[in-house]
Amino acid sequence: MAQQVRGVIAPGKDQPVRVETIVVPDPGPGEAVVQVQACGVCHTDLHYKQGGINDEFPFLLGHEAAGVVESVGEGVTDVVPGDFVILNWRAVCGQCRACLRGRPQYCFDTHNAKQKMTLTDGTELSPALGIGAFAEKTLVAAGQCTKVDPAVSPAVAGLLGCGVMAGIGAAINTGNVGRGDSVAVIGCGGVGDAAIAGARLAGAAKIIAVDIDDRKLEKALSIGATHSVNSKAADPVAAIRELTGGFGADVVIEAVGRPETYKQAFYARDLAGTVVLVGVPTPEMTLELPLLDVFGRGGALKSSWYGDCLPSRDFPMLVDLHQQGRIDLGAFVTETIGIGDVEKAFARMHEGDVLRSVVVL
CATH class of the missing domain: 3.90.180.10 (Medium-chain alcohol dehydrogenases, catalytic domain)
Known part of the structure:
Protein backbone atom coordinates (compact mmCIF):
# COMPACT_ATOMS: atom_id res chain seq x y z
CA MET A 1 0.00 0.00 0.00
CA CYS A 162 27.96 11.38 -4.11
CA GLY A 163 30.44 14.18 -3.39
CA VAL A 164 32.87 12.52 -1.01
CA MET A 165 33.02 9.38 -3.14
CA ALA A 166 33.51 11.48 -6.27
CA GLY A 167 36.52 13.20 -4.76
CA ILE A 168 38.14 10.19 -3.12
CA GLY A 169 37.56 8.14 -6.26
CA ALA A 170 39.05 10.86 -8.48
CA ALA A 171 42.29 10.37 -6.56
CA ILE A 172 42.46 6.64 -5.89
CA ASN A 173 40.49 5.25 -8.86
CA THR A 174 40.76 7.70 -11.75
CA GLY A 175 44.05 9.40 -10.87
CA ASN A 176 45.61 6.19 -9.56
CA VAL A 177 47.59 8.19 -7.02
CA GLY A 178 50.42 6.09 -5.64
CA ARG A 179 52.80 6.13 -2.69
CA GLY A 180 55.22 9.04 -2.88
CA ASP A 181 53.34 10.88 -5.64
CA SER A 182 52.88 14.63 -5.74
CA VAL A 183 49.26 15.72 -6.13
CA ALA A 184 47.65 19.11 -6.68
CA VAL A 185 43.94 19.70 -6.17
CA ILE A 186 42.39 22.81 -7.73
CA GLY A 187 39.16 23.77 -5.97
CA CYS A 188 38.75 22.95 -2.28
CA GLY A 189 35.03 22.49 -1.82
CA GLY A 190 33.57 19.19 -0.68
CA VAL A 191 34.72 17.21 -3.72
CA GLY A 192 38.17 18.79 -3.81
CA ASP A 193 38.73 18.17 -0.10
CA ALA A 194 37.62 14.58 -0.59
CA ALA A 195 40.22 14.25 -3.36
CA ILE A 196 42.80 15.52 -0.86
CA ALA A 197 41.67 12.90 1.64
CA GLY A 198 41.89 10.25 -1.07
CA ALA A 199 45.39 11.31 -2.07
CA ARG A 200 46.47 11.14 1.56
CA LEU A 201 44.90 7.70 1.92
CA ALA A 202 46.82 6.54 -1.17
CA GLY A 203 50.13 7.64 0.34
CA ALA A 204 50.89 10.79 -1.66
CA ALA A 205 54.01 12.53 -0.36
CA LYS A 206 53.00 16.06 -1.31
CA ILE A 207 49.42 17.33 -1.60
CA ILE A 208 48.97 20.90 -2.79
CA ALA A 209 45.58 22.57 -2.24
CA VAL A 210 44.64 25.45 -4.56
CA ASP A 211 41.71 27.80 -4.02
CA ILE A 212 40.83 31.51 -3.89
CA ASP A 213 39.39 31.32 -0.36
CA ASP A 214 41.75 31.18 2.62
CA ARG A 215 39.03 29.57 4.77
CA LYS A 216 38.80 26.68 2.34
CA LEU A 217 42.56 26.35 2.21
CA GLU A 218 42.72 26.11 6.00
CA LYS A 219 40.15 23.31 5.92
CA ALA A 220 42.07 21.55 3.15
CA LEU A 221 45.22 21.60 5.27
CA SER A 222 43.31 20.08 8.19
CA ILE A 223 42.05 17.26 5.95
CA GLY A 224 45.46 16.30 4.60
CA ALA A 225 46.97 18.88 2.26
CA THR A 226 50.66 19.53 2.90
CA HIS A 227 50.79 22.90 1.11
CA SER A 228 48.29 25.54 0.03
CA VAL A 229 48.19 28.12 -2.74
CA ASN A 230 45.77 31.05 -2.91
CA SER A 231 45.40 31.50 -6.66
CA LYS A 232 44.18 35.07 -6.18
CA ALA A 233 47.57 35.97 -4.74
CA ALA A 234 49.86 33.73 -6.78
CA ASP A 235 50.02 32.03 -10.18
CA PRO A 236 48.95 28.48 -9.28
CA VAL A 237 50.90 26.86 -12.12
CA ALA A 238 54.13 28.54 -11.07
CA ALA A 239 53.46 27.80 -7.40
CA ILE A 240 52.77 24.10 -8.02
CA ARG A 241 55.92 23.83 -10.13
CA GLU A 242 58.00 25.55 -7.46
CA LEU A 243 56.68 23.13 -4.83
CA THR A 244 57.55 20.12 -7.02
CA GLY A 245 61.15 20.89 -7.92
CA GLY A 246 60.18 22.81 -11.04
CA PHE A 247 58.53 19.80 -12.67
CA GLY A 248 54.84 19.92 -11.83
CA ALA A 249 52.68 17.44 -9.95
CA ASP A 250 52.32 13.78 -10.86
CA VAL A 251 48.53 14.07 -10.61
CA VAL A 252 46.47 17.27 -10.83
CA ILE A 253 42.79 17.02 -9.93
CA GLU A 254 40.53 19.79 -11.20
CA ALA A 255 37.50 20.03 -8.91
CA VAL A 256 35.99 23.29 -10.21
CA GLY A 257 34.79 22.48 -13.71
CA ARG A 258 35.92 25.60 -15.59
CA PRO A 259 38.14 25.98 -18.68
CA GLU A 260 40.49 28.37 -16.86
CA THR A 261 41.18 25.99 -14.01
CA TYR A 262 41.43 23.01 -16.37
CA LYS A 263 44.20 24.81 -18.25
CA GLN A 264 45.94 25.47 -14.95
CA ALA A 265 45.72 21.75 -14.17
CA PHE A 266 47.06 20.85 -17.61
CA TYR A 267 50.15 23.04 -17.31
CA ALA A 268 50.73 22.31 -13.62
CA ARG A 269 51.31 18.58 -14.17
CA ASP A 270 54.64 16.95 -14.74
CA LEU A 271 55.58 15.43 -18.10
CA ALA A 272 53.66 12.18 -18.48
CA GLY A 273 51.52 13.23 -15.52
CA THR A 274 47.77 12.86 -15.17
CA VAL A 275 45.01 15.45 -15.17
CA VAL A 276 41.68 14.39 -13.67
CA LEU A 277 38.54 16.44 -14.31
CA VAL A 278 35.99 15.86 -11.54
CA GLY A 279 34.49 19.36 -11.44
CA VAL A 280 31.27 19.53 -13.47
CA PRO A 281 31.25 22.06 -16.34
CA THR A 282 28.14 23.72 -17.74
CA PRO A 283 26.90 22.91 -21.27
CA GLU A 284 28.16 26.12 -22.90
CA MET A 285 31.77 25.77 -21.73
CA THR A 286 34.46 24.99 -24.29
CA LEU A 287 38.17 24.26 -23.97
CA GLU A 288 40.99 25.24 -26.30
CA LEU A 289 44.52 23.84 -25.91
CA PRO A 290 47.44 23.77 -28.36
CA LEU A 291 47.37 20.26 -29.79
CA LEU A 292 51.15 20.19 -29.86
CA ASP A 293 51.16 20.72 -26.07
CA VAL A 294 48.70 17.87 -25.63
CA PHE A 295 50.96 15.64 -27.71
CA GLY A 296 54.27 16.87 -26.36
CA ARG A 297 53.45 16.61 -22.65
CA GLY A 298 52.29 13.02 -22.85
CA GLY A 299 50.51 11.47 -19.88
CA ALA A 300 46.76 11.22 -19.50
CA LEU A 301 43.77 13.53 -19.49
CA LYS A 302 40.89 11.81 -17.68
CA SER A 303 37.35 12.58 -16.67
CA SER A 304 36.11 11.00 -13.45
CA TRP A 305 32.58 9.53 -13.48
CA TYR A 306 31.37 9.39 -9.89
CA GLY A 307 34.98 8.83 -8.87
CA ASP A 308 34.94 5.79 -11.18
CA CYS A 309 33.57 3.99 -8.17
CA LEU A 310 31.90 0.64 -7.88
CA PRO A 311 29.58 1.15 -4.90
CA SER A 312 29.52 -2.51 -3.88
CA ARG A 313 33.32 -2.45 -3.67
CA ASP A 314 34.11 1.09 -2.54
CA PHE A 315 31.37 2.06 -0.07
CA PRO A 316 31.99 -0.79 2.43
CA MET A 317 35.77 -0.34 2.10
CA LEU A 318 35.64 3.39 2.89
CA VAL A 319 33.25 2.86 5.79
CA ASP A 320 35.67 0.28 7.22
CA LEU A 321 38.63 2.65 6.78
CA HIS A 322 36.67 5.41 8.51
CA GLN A 323 35.90 3.16 11.45
CA GLN A 324 39.58 2.20 11.67
CA GLY A 325 40.50 5.89 11.91
CA ARG A 326 42.39 5.86 8.61
CA ILE A 327 40.11 8.43 6.95
Missing part, protein backbone atom coordinates in the same frame (compact mmCIF):
# COMPACT_ATOMS: atom_id res chain seq x y z
CA ALA A 2 1.33 3.42 -0.98
CA GLN A 3 2.61 5.63 1.85
CA GLN A 4 2.51 9.38 2.38
CA VAL A 5 5.67 11.03 3.76
CA ARG A 6 7.23 14.48 3.91
CA GLY A 7 9.72 15.47 1.21
CA VAL A 8 11.46 18.56 -0.16
CA ILE A 9 10.56 19.56 -3.70
CA ALA A 10 11.80 22.20 -6.11
CA PRO A 11 8.54 23.36 -7.76
CA GLY A 12 10.06 25.44 -10.56
CA LYS A 13 13.22 27.12 -11.78
CA ASP A 14 14.83 29.24 -9.05
CA GLN A 15 11.71 28.99 -6.88
CA PRO A 16 12.23 28.37 -3.14
CA VAL A 17 12.07 24.72 -2.17
CA ARG A 18 9.23 23.60 0.07
CA VAL A 19 8.21 20.59 2.15
CA GLU A 20 5.29 18.69 0.63
CA THR A 21 3.47 15.40 1.19
CA ILE A 22 4.96 12.76 -1.11
CA VAL A 23 3.27 9.52 -2.17
CA VAL A 24 5.69 6.58 -2.19
CA PRO A 25 4.36 3.44 -3.91
CA ASP A 26 5.05 -0.09 -2.80
CA PRO A 27 8.22 -1.44 -4.43
CA GLY A 28 7.74 -3.25 -7.70
CA PRO A 29 10.05 -5.89 -9.20
CA GLY A 30 13.67 -4.93 -8.64
CA GLU A 31 12.77 -1.97 -6.41
CA ALA A 32 13.15 -1.06 -2.73
CA VAL A 33 11.63 1.45 -0.34
CA VAL A 34 14.23 2.96 1.99
CA GLN A 35 13.57 4.83 5.23
CA VAL A 36 16.00 7.72 4.90
CA GLN A 37 18.01 8.58 8.01
CA ALA A 38 20.32 11.30 6.66
CA CYS A 39 20.98 13.08 3.38
CA GLY A 40 23.68 15.60 2.47
CA VAL A 41 22.92 18.88 0.70
CA CYS A 42 24.97 18.76 -2.50
CA HIS A 43 25.62 21.40 -5.18
CA THR A 44 23.87 19.08 -7.64
CA ASP A 45 20.61 19.58 -5.72
CA LEU A 46 21.08 23.32 -6.12
CA HIS A 47 21.70 22.84 -9.85
CA TYR A 48 18.40 20.95 -10.10
CA LYS A 49 16.61 23.82 -8.35
CA GLN A 50 18.20 26.34 -10.70
CA GLY A 51 17.18 24.38 -13.79
CA GLY A 52 20.81 23.57 -14.59
CA ILE A 53 20.23 19.82 -15.03
CA ASN A 54 16.97 19.76 -16.98
CA ASP A 55 13.50 21.28 -16.79
CA GLU A 56 11.58 18.23 -15.56
CA PHE A 57 10.04 20.04 -12.58
CA PRO A 58 8.92 19.40 -9.90
CA PHE A 59 12.02 17.70 -8.54
CA LEU A 60 12.19 15.65 -5.37
CA LEU A 61 15.61 16.76 -4.17
CA GLY A 62 18.33 14.94 -2.23
CA HIS A 63 20.63 12.10 -3.23
CA GLU A 64 23.58 11.76 -0.76
CA ALA A 65 21.73 9.46 1.57
CA ALA A 66 21.86 6.55 3.96
CA GLY A 67 19.01 4.69 5.61
CA VAL A 68 17.33 1.36 6.28
CA VAL A 69 15.60 -0.83 3.72
CA GLU A 70 11.93 -1.02 4.66
CA SER A 71 10.58 -3.29 1.91
CA VAL A 72 11.69 -4.84 -1.38
CA GLY A 73 9.93 -5.93 -4.54
CA GLU A 74 9.85 -9.19 -6.40
CA GLY A 75 13.21 -10.65 -7.39
CA VAL A 76 15.33 -8.57 -5.01
CA THR A 77 17.93 -10.70 -3.22
CA ASP A 78 20.95 -8.44 -2.61
CA VAL A 79 19.28 -6.50 0.21
CA VAL A 80 16.52 -7.34 2.66
CA PRO A 81 14.34 -5.29 4.99
CA GLY A 82 16.40 -4.05 7.92
CA ASP A 83 19.65 -3.65 6.00
CA PHE A 84 21.49 -0.35 6.54
CA VAL A 85 22.44 1.00 3.12
CA ILE A 86 24.03 3.91 1.31
CA LEU A 87 22.14 5.00 -1.78
CA ASN A 88 23.96 5.40 -5.08
CA TRP A 89 22.79 6.87 -8.35
CA ARG A 90 24.41 4.32 -10.66
CA ALA A 91 22.73 0.94 -10.25
CA VAL A 92 24.87 -1.36 -12.40
CA CYS A 93 23.00 -3.29 -15.10
CA GLY A 94 25.40 -6.25 -15.44
CA GLN A 95 24.59 -6.66 -19.14
CA CYS A 96 26.03 -3.69 -21.08
CA ARG A 97 29.34 -3.86 -22.95
CA ALA A 98 31.24 -2.28 -20.02
CA CYS A 99 29.82 -4.73 -17.48
CA LEU A 100 30.43 -7.71 -19.75
CA ARG A 101 34.06 -6.64 -20.15
CA GLY A 102 34.51 -6.68 -16.38
CA ARG A 103 34.34 -2.91 -15.95
CA PRO A 104 31.04 -2.40 -14.13
CA GLN A 105 32.25 0.91 -12.66
CA TYR A 106 31.75 2.31 -16.19
CA CYS A 107 28.30 0.72 -16.67
CA PHE A 108 26.65 2.42 -19.65
CA ASP A 109 23.09 1.45 -18.75
CA THR A 110 22.62 2.29 -15.08
CA HIS A 111 19.02 2.44 -13.96
CA ASN A 112 16.61 3.75 -11.34
CA ALA A 113 13.18 2.75 -10.02
CA LYS A 114 10.58 2.41 -12.79
CA GLN A 115 7.65 3.64 -10.72
CA LYS A 116 7.19 7.32 -9.99
CA MET A 117 6.73 9.00 -6.66
CA THR A 118 4.08 11.72 -6.80
CA LEU A 119 2.44 14.58 -4.99
CA THR A 120 -0.96 13.84 -3.46
CA ASP A 121 -2.68 15.30 -6.55
CA GLY A 122 -0.92 12.76 -8.76
CA THR A 123 1.76 15.09 -10.12
CA GLU A 124 4.78 12.96 -10.95
CA LEU A 125 8.08 13.90 -9.32
CA SER A 126 11.54 13.73 -10.85
CA PRO A 127 13.85 12.39 -8.12
CA ALA A 128 17.31 14.00 -8.06
CA LEU A 129 19.77 11.56 -9.63
CA GLY A 130 17.06 8.93 -9.47
CA ILE A 131 17.02 8.98 -5.66
CA GLY A 132 15.00 11.85 -4.13
CA ALA A 133 16.15 11.47 -0.53
CA PHE A 134 15.17 14.75 1.12
CA ALA A 135 12.22 12.66 2.21
CA GLU A 136 11.32 10.39 5.08
CA LYS A 137 11.16 7.47 2.65
CA THR A 138 12.08 7.04 -0.99
CA LEU A 139 11.68 4.48 -3.78
CA VAL A 140 14.80 3.36 -5.63
CA ALA A 141 16.07 0.49 -7.74
CA ALA A 142 17.38 -2.19 -5.39
CA GLY A 143 20.76 -1.93 -7.12
CA GLN A 144 21.01 1.62 -5.79
CA CYS A 145 21.25 0.21 -2.25
CA THR A 146 24.71 -0.74 -0.98
CA LYS A 147 24.80 -2.53 2.34
CA VAL A 148 27.41 -1.27 4.83
CA ASP A 149 28.22 -1.67 8.53
CA PRO A 150 25.28 -0.19 10.49
CA ALA A 151 27.62 1.04 13.23
CA VAL A 152 28.64 4.03 11.12
CA SER A 153 26.74 7.31 11.53
CA PRO A 154 24.12 7.80 8.79
CA ALA A 155 25.15 11.47 8.47
CA VAL A 156 28.68 10.33 7.62
CA ALA A 157 27.79 7.30 5.52
CA GLY A 158 25.38 9.15 3.26
CA LEU A 159 28.09 11.49 1.96
CA LEU A 160 29.72 8.55 0.21
CA GLY A 161 26.66 8.48 -2.02
CA ASP A 328 37.92 10.94 8.77
CA LEU A 329 34.67 11.11 6.83
CA GLY A 330 33.11 13.02 9.71
CA ALA A 331 35.32 16.00 8.84
CA PHE A 332 33.05 16.67 5.87
CA VAL A 333 29.92 17.18 7.99
CA THR A 334 29.79 20.89 8.83
CA GLU A 335 26.29 20.89 10.33
CA THR A 336 23.17 18.75 10.72
CA ILE A 337 19.82 20.32 9.91
CA GLY A 338 16.12 19.48 9.68
CA ILE A 339 14.08 18.73 6.58
CA GLY A 340 12.70 22.27 6.59
CA ASP A 341 16.14 23.91 6.48
CA VAL A 342 17.26 22.99 2.96
CA GLU A 343 16.69 26.45 1.49
CA LYS A 344 18.87 27.96 4.23
CA ALA A 345 21.51 25.33 3.51
CA PHE A 346 21.59 26.41 -0.14
CA ALA A 347 22.22 29.98 1.02
CA ARG A 348 25.10 28.86 3.24
CA MET A 349 26.51 26.94 0.29
CA HIS A 350 26.69 30.21 -1.66
CA GLU A 351 28.57 31.82 1.23
CA GLY A 352 31.23 29.13 1.00
CA ASP A 353 31.48 28.33 4.70
CA VAL A 354 30.24 24.72 4.67
CA LEU A 355 31.54 21.48 3.23
CA ARG A 356 28.25 19.71 3.81
CA SER A 357 25.01 20.46 5.56
CA VAL A 358 23.32 17.15 6.31
CA VAL A 359 19.57 16.70 6.70
CA VAL A 360 18.86 14.28 9.55
CA LEU A 361 15.45 12.61 9.50
